Amino acid sequence: MIAFNSAKLANGGFTLNADLSVLGGTCTAVIGASGAGKSTLLMALAGFVPVARGSIHVAEKRIDDLPPADRPVSILFQDHNLFGHLTVRDNVALGLRPNLSLSTKDRERVDEALAQVDLHDLADRRPAALSGGQQQRVALARTLLRDRPVLLLDEPFAALGPGLRLEMLALVARLTEERALTTLMVTHNPEDAARICPQAIVVTNGHAVPPQPTQTLLADPPEDLARYLGRTTPQ
Template sequence: MLELRRLGYHQDDFHLTADTTITAGFTALIGPSGAGKSTLLNMIAGFLAPTTGRILWDGADITDLAPAKRPVSILFQDNNLFPHLTVTENLALALTTRRPDKARLAQIDAALAQVGLQDMGPRKPAALSGGQQGRAALARVLLQDRPLMLLDEPFSALGPALRTEMLDLVARLASERGIKALMVSHAPEDARRVADEVALVSQGTLHQPQPTAPFFASPTAQLTAYLGDS
């Protein structure tokens, strides 16, 4: 359970506040560009210090923990794979080593198999397609074995069919492993497809998450303004 207690970030004329509890297995954050969705993820991940408030995970205060000490993994839009390392070496970094022993190599191979990249460990990222790079980045997140996964539009550069395939894969693996997922998206159809709950970020506020179907079936005025005719 993720608790955001009177959380706030303020810089110049930008203001974001969040005071809510997120309990669903898969939650989507949607809202206008610049509203603060990625800022919120960066605070939860520990890359950005909040101006006010606290962040709690399962009752433990993690606000002041370093990113590596948090129960959080994050999947970025650009995948963050090092081009000079092989896929295996990139994934080994999740295990805090570039020279994995036999046991850790077995873990890496198992993670690659889970995402459909069997036998691709020796390749460099440039030798993979965009979808395969996304799968490799997902495998690295799985190896980190953290209970909360943050997704900052990681598949927005992919075509519709491939994006749908990757969303389904993330949702399935997160469910199988008991990982809670919090995903930023600009695509309402993505939220409808995989999210148990959806929360709108607009006008400087993270609004309360709601079950996905009623969220879209009975939109608020702010959600209607964001969605337009979509």
């Protein structure tokens, strides 16, 4: 479980208040208008935005006093940050050994991560030879290789076409279940949230609202979320 305990998150001149908990082993969407602070919530959990007050816990252990590298968190952004001169296998291996000095066991772990995202047959290709969806699969495999229980997704599939985006969402849902991950997914697409996330956090007016059932929330959204969704009044 993830818990933000009366937390005040300070991102430059912007502050976000969060007092909520997220059930472990599930996918939870983070939704709200542009600039509301959705990414701030994830960045604080990952250690890149300071906690000015309160605390953050994962599995009942306080983590906001830990450096980013020591937190039980992996994060995937829209920009996959693949290295064009490296093979798919080596790009994934960077998540395990930045110097690419791999033991036999390390290589087995890399191959396992590639198999989990259905890219084992493309391991020797360069990123330029892959589709956008395949490139994001490489980045996801690299993220999973860190073997952290919390997976943070900051709109990683926003630039993909509808078909590829649906493929990636299905993959995230499967991996969340198979690996018992606690996944937080920032998205601007309410359909994506409803597709794989049973619950959703709304970020609005400087507050992250505790999770609510996604379908219920989208059926009867608060006023500012209704405006963002293009509805003049909540339905």
